[in-house]
Amino acid sequence: MTRRDRLIREREHDPYKLRQKLHEPAACGDCGARYHKGRWEWTAAPAEAARVICPACQRVRDDYPAGVLTLRGEFNLRHREEVIGLVRNVEDRETRRHPQKRIMSVVEGEGEVTVKTTEAALARNLGTALHDAYDGKLDYHYTDEGGVLRVLWER
Ligand SMILES: [Zn+2]
Secondary structure, eight states, rough: OOHHHHHHHHHHOOOGGGGGOSSSEEEEEETOEEETEEEESSOOTTTEEEOOOOOHHHHHHTOOSSEEEESSSSHHHHHHHHHHHHHHHOOOOOOOOTTTTTTTEEEEOSEEEEEEEHHHHHHHHHHHHHHHHHHHHHEEEETTTOOOOOEEOOO
């Protein structure tokens, strides 16, 4: 385990996760994810399921990301469409398996792109996927306020 992984594991406590102690059956009224055996999944909930808001949807409502990925650099500028395409592909794959891992927003600024995620692990995985595909420089750190994981990929 690298120092970076250890850091992430230690700090990955999520105030939104406390809201998951729910009675079953339950399903999210916003996205339809079902709370089943202590986990969120994309299966149909029974009709009597209680309507709740899942942590990912709550983060979207609050605009309070768990991870923020920033993309910078000349390469990123020139290949922006392709780079964002890769980000969306990784999201697709992750969200299908893990309903709580989602991209909240992708904002294209002049010199950079900002991607907000509902789980820190997704921001980290996106950064790793970009680094694996295109090389460049990858950096992680937690901010002091709120424990948001900041990931910077630059090329
Ligand atoms: Zn939801």
